[in-house]
Every structure is written in structure tokens, then in C-alpha cells.
Amino acid sequence: MIGFFVEPQPDETLYSIFARYADRVQYPSQVKLIRELTGSVNPLNLTLLPGRLGHLDRALPTHHDWSVDALIDEHTLLPFFASFRSRQRVLALRRAMQETNGIKVEAFAGLHASHIKLPQWLRYCVDCAAEDHLRIGFRYWHRIHQLPLIDVCPVHEAQLINTSVSARMRGRWKRLVTADEAIHRSIRRPGGTHDKKKRETILALARDCEWLLQKSCTGIKIVELRQQYLSLLQERQLATWAGRLRRSRIVAEIGRYYTHKFLDHLGCALGKPDRNNWVIRSFHESRIEQVHPLQHLLIIHWLGLSASELMSMHRESLPFGKGPWPCLNRSADHFRKFLIQACRVSRSPKGGVPLGLFSCPACQFTYVRRGPDEGPKDAFRIGKVRIRGxxxxxxxxxxxxxxxxxxxxxxxxxxxxxxxxxxxxxxxxxxxxxxxxxxxxxxxxxxxx
Ligand SMILES: [Zn+2]
Ligand SMILES: [Zn+2]
Incomplete structure (x- = not known):
């Protein structure tokens, strides 16, 4: 157990905390210091999703007052990488970060499954660094500046600066470098620049990432997210009321909205509109979790929302339950059978009461009902018939x-x-x-x- 530890700063990466600690104690060997903190010579990737946090918890002074879960939520990128994962998966990831090593955590999180490149160098925002220096007398590495593709600070709208400090600890052992040292030595590499529209897109995504990082990551209900996406597609006539996706149109519209060149640059090339396309996978319940969080954010922005807007709608968007719903065509032999898979929810112009539109794929019988439902019997209540079929x-x-x-x-x-x-x-x-x-x-x- 170590005698003292540095005070972690808001949004500081674990790498930064370790680097500041190493700088403070001036241990003769950083390798030994890392082994003492994590039980491993190379704990791998302290910036993204570090492992062995259980060991760190046991190594810290007894009076420290942060739990492993708080450490994960406030000083790692789990709230970003697991933002579109189910509760069970988030729990399993937290357990992996606690007890297994970084390689296993990264594999488990599917970090290398997409073509989106992880940042190569640690980055900082000039304005954040100046403010930190003024406020606390030193600078540190922020999580929000180390995300893949996001090279703009959402607070200051400033282009992030690449330093020469490697963001990954893969391979040969590398010395931990504090942000103070990196900025003081002004070791920097030129970052990329974007035109106005692309910059605005990256900035909007950066603001979403900031929001995701600030909330505790407990996982989401995948069924609800899928339903939410489907309703938004149905409103745009990009999915049928029976839930069938108009794949070609969806992919073409996203290509037009962002441009293929920009998506290629992000590592999110569109390709054919088949079921392996990342856009189409985002709308399939069994594959939603395989899609990179940045790709989800691209979809959400294309649908005209921010992540916080989607997730707050998310909670109140099921006024008619999850479905399926019954066909209420009394003349059909499948009357009262649960054949309707999708329900379109809109708001009444007066009072904002939820209105559900239900359309039977077998007989086209379509009805509208006011919500929200108060019990299972309400599923058999017809408000107004729109199409008899x-x-x-x-x-x-x-x-x-x-x-x-x-x-x-x-x-x-x-x-x-x-x-x-x-x-x-x-x-x-x-x-x-x-x-x-x-x-x-x-x-x-x-x-x-
Ligand atoms: Zn900044
Ligand atoms: Zn029917």
C-alpha cells in the first residue's frame, strides 16, 4: 500500500493521475511504480479503458474516498465507449476493468472492431490548459480531449493540439509524461483541420461526448433504443409501419447529409446498404451494441437530435408499451392477434397527449389511439380507424x-x-x-x- 496519492482533477485521465503521482514521488523506476499501483509492469492504455483497477483500489491509502466505480465513471472513457451498451454488458465491462488486464478489457469492449482509429498522441486544448494553470497551478490531461475523431474542445471550440506523447502504451515501455511537462516542452504535432460544416459536425459530436462523459454509465435498454430509432425513421418514411427498413434510402440520405468523403475520413465509409453496413446494424436489435458510439452519434445527429435529447425522449417514448400490439380488425380471422410490431408515436397539437398509430401488416387495418396506456387492456381500445384495409x-x-x-x-x-x-x-x-x-x-x- 502506498502512503499518499495525488488528488484527481475533474475529467482527468488515469494516465494523467499516474503521471502526476510519478512526478511527485520521483520514484527511481517508473516500471516499479506502475507495478505497485496496478500489479502489472505494463498496465496498457491508462487513457482509454484501463484494467486491474481492483489492484489499484487495494494499493491506495486506506483513507482514500473514491470507489472503483467512481474511478471508472470519472477518470476512464467507459461512459463514452459503453454509452450504447446494455446494462448487463456495462456491468461485465466494469468487472473486467476491475480484475483483468487492459488487453482483455479492450477486446471485450470491441475497441478494435470498427475502422475508427484511436488517437495516436495525447492532446490538449490551449484554453483549458491555461484555465487549469490559473485555477490549480498545473495542467493535466483531460478525457474529453483523448476521444477518437473528436479533435475540437467542446468548451472552447478550439482545435486540440497533438503532443508527441504516445496515447497508447502498447509495446515498449514508455515513460509517463505529465501535461505540464509536455506543454512546457511545447512538443506538439500539427492536428488536422476541417472546413466549416465538418467542424460544426465534429463540435456537435464533441458536445454529445462531453455530456456522455459527465453522466454515470449504467447501460441502456437496447429494445427501447431500437424502438426510438424506428419511430424516427418511420416519421421520415424511411421504415414501414410494419418495421421494415428502407435500407437504400437510409444509407443514401446519410451519405448526402455528411458526404461520403467526410465519412471515409472518419473511418465510417458507407458501402452497400446490406445488413453488414454500420448504419443498418445500428437499427437491428441484436447488432446495435456492435456499433461504435461515434457512429450512433452520427445517426442521432442525422435524425436531428442530440444524444441527450434522444436519451431523454427515450424514457418517455413508450406510452403504449413495447409491443407487439393486436390487430383490431373485427372482420379478420386474426382479430385480437398480436401482429403489429411497430407503433408510431406523435403528440397531439393540443396538450401534447401521445397518439399511437398502429397498422396491421396482414390486413392494413390502421387505427389511432390516445395514450398513455394505463394497463394491458388498453391495447384492445381503438380510438379512431384510419384505414380499414x-x-x-x-x-x-x-x-x-x-x-x-x-x-x-x-x-x-x-x-x-x-x-x-x-x-x-x-x-x-x-x-x-x-x-x-x-x-x-x-x-x-x-x-x-
Ligand atoms: Zn478547452
Ligand atoms: Zn390485421
Whole structure:
């Protein structure tokens, strides 16, 4: 156990905390120091998702007041990398960061599965560094400046500066360098620059990342996220009410919105609109978690929202439950069967009450109901029928054209009142019923004669 430790600063990376500690104690060997803190010679990647945090917890002075979970939430990039992961997966990742090494954590988090490059060098924002120096007398490495692709500071909108300090501790052992030392020696590398629109996009993504890093990462409900995406696609006619995606149009629209060149530059090339395309994977429940958080953010911005807007809608976006919902076409043989997979939620212009639009993929019967539902019985409540569908019309026609069928029976079998039957029959140009009855009675009398 060590005698004292440095006070971690807001948004400081674990690398930075270790580097400041090493600088303070002036240990003759940094290798030994790292082994003492993490139980390993090379703890790998202290900036992104470090492992062996359980060992660190045990090595720290007994009076320290931060838990491993707080360390993960406030000083690692887990809240970013796991922002679109399920609760179970986030829990498993936290456990891995506590007990296994960095290589296993990175593999488990799928860090190398996408084409999005991890930053090569540690970076800083000139304005943040100046403010830190003024406030506390030293500078430190911030998490928000070490994210893949995000090379703008969301606070100062300033281009980040690349230093010559390697962001990765892979391979040969490298000495820990404090931000103070790196900035003082003014070791820097030129970063990339973007045109105005791309810069605005990166800045918007950076603000989302900042928001993600500030909240405790507990995982999300994947089913709800998928439903939320689907509703937004349906509103744009990019998915059918039955839940089928219009893949080619979705991919083409994203390509137009961001430009292919920009997406290629980000490592998010679009390719064919098949099920392996990262855009399409984002909308598949079983594959949502394989998609990089930055790709989710690109999708969310294309849908006209920020991450915080999507996630706050997320909680209140299921006023009709998760589905599937029943078809309420009384004339269909699948009446009350749960065939409707998607529900489009909108808000009523007066009072903002949620309105759910339900459309049966088997018979096109479509109805709208006011929400929110208060119990499972509400699923069988029709508000207003929008489309009766081909099957309902076929049934009306065959009942109407059979003069032996009474209106009472038609009402029961079609589930509507007398006035609606007459109105729909007129819309379908069906002959008046008294004429049909006259034909029937003529035939009957003809036979009798
Ligand atoms: Zn800044
Ligand atoms: Zn139906």
C-alpha cells in the first residue's frame, strides 16, 4: 500500500493521475511504480479503458474516498465507449476493468472492431490548459480531449493540439509524461483541420461526448433504443409501419447529409446498404451494441437530435408499451392477434397527449389511439380507424352483396355501426341494398312459379 496519492482533477485521465503521482514521488523506476499501483509492469492504455483497477483500489491509502466505480465513471472513457451498451454488458465491462488486464478489457469492449482509429498522441486544448494553470497551478490531461475523431474542445471550440506523447502504451515501455511537462516542452504535432460544416459536425459530436462523459454509465435498454430509432425513421418514411427498413434510402440520405468523403475520413465509409453496413446494424436489435458510439452519434445527429435529447425522449417514448400490439380488425380471422410490431408515436397539437398509430401488416387495418396506456387492456381500445384495409372491404362487399345477411349481423361481423356500413358501401360503389333484395325476391318468386 502506498502512503499518499495525488488528488484527481475533474475529467482527468488515469494516465494523467499516474503521471502526476510519478512526478511527485520521483520514484527511481517508473516500471516499479506502475507495478505497485496496478500489479502489472505494463498496465496498457491508462487513457482509454484501463484494467486491474481492483489492484489499484487495494494499493491506495486506506483513507482514500473514491470507489472503483467512481474511478471508472470519472477518470476512464467507459461512459463514452459503453454509452450504447446494455446494462448487463456495462456491468461485465466494469468487472473486467476491475480484475483483468487492459488487453482483455479492450477486446471485450470491441475497441478494435470498427475502422475508427484511436488517437495516436495525447492532446490538449490551449484554453483549458491555461484555465487549469490559473485555477490549480498545473495542467493535466483531460478525457474529453483523448476521444477518437473528436479533435475540437467542446468548451472552447478550439482545435486540440497533438503532443508527441504516445496515447497508447502498447509495446515498449514508455515513460509517463505529465501535461505540464509536455506543454512546457511545447512538443506538439500539427492536428488536422476541417472546413466549416465538418467542424460544426465534429463540435456537435464533441458536445454529445462531453455530456456522455459527465453522466454515470449504467447501460441502456437496447429494445427501447431500437424502438426510438424506428419511430424516427418511420416519421421520415424511411421504415414501414410494419418495421421494415428502407435500407437504400437510409444509407443514401446519410451519405448526402455528411458526404461520403467526410465519412471515409472518419473511418465510417458507407458501402452497400446490406445488413453488414454500420448504419443498418445500428437499427437491428441484436447488432446495435456492435456499433461504435461515434457512429450512433452520427445517426442521432442525422435524425436531428442530440444524444441527450434522444436519451431523454427515450424514457418517455413508450406510452403504449413495447409491443407487439393486436390487430383490431373485427372482420379478420386474426382479430385480437398480436401482429403489429411497430407503433408510431406523435403528440397531439393540443396538450401534447401521445397518439399511437398502429397498422396491421396482414390486413392494413390502421387505427389511432390516445395514450398513455394505463394497463394491458388498453391495447384492445381503438380510438379512431384510419384505414380499414383490403380484407375489411372484401368482407363488407361479400356481406353487403348477400341480401340474406341482416344489418345486425353485418354490424357484429364488421365491428362498426349502421351509418359507417352505409357510408363505406357508398364509398366502394356497392349497389343499394333494397335493389339487391328486390332481385333476390324476384328470383325466389320466379322459382316458386
Ligand atoms: Zn478547452
Ligand atoms: Zn390485421
Amino acid at each position: 383490403r380484407e375489411w372491404e372484401r368482407n363488407l362487399r361479400s356481406l353487403w352483396m348477400n341480401p340474406a345477411v341482416q344489418f345486425k349481423e353485418m354490424r357484429a361481423r364488421l365491428g362498426v355501426c349502421f351509418a359507417t356500413i352505409k357510408r363505406q358501401a357508398a364509398r366502394l360503389d356497392l349497389p343499394p341494398r333494397h335493389l339487391l333484395k328486390a332481385v333476390l325476391s324476384d328470383r325466389f318468386q320466379g322459382k316458386a312459379a
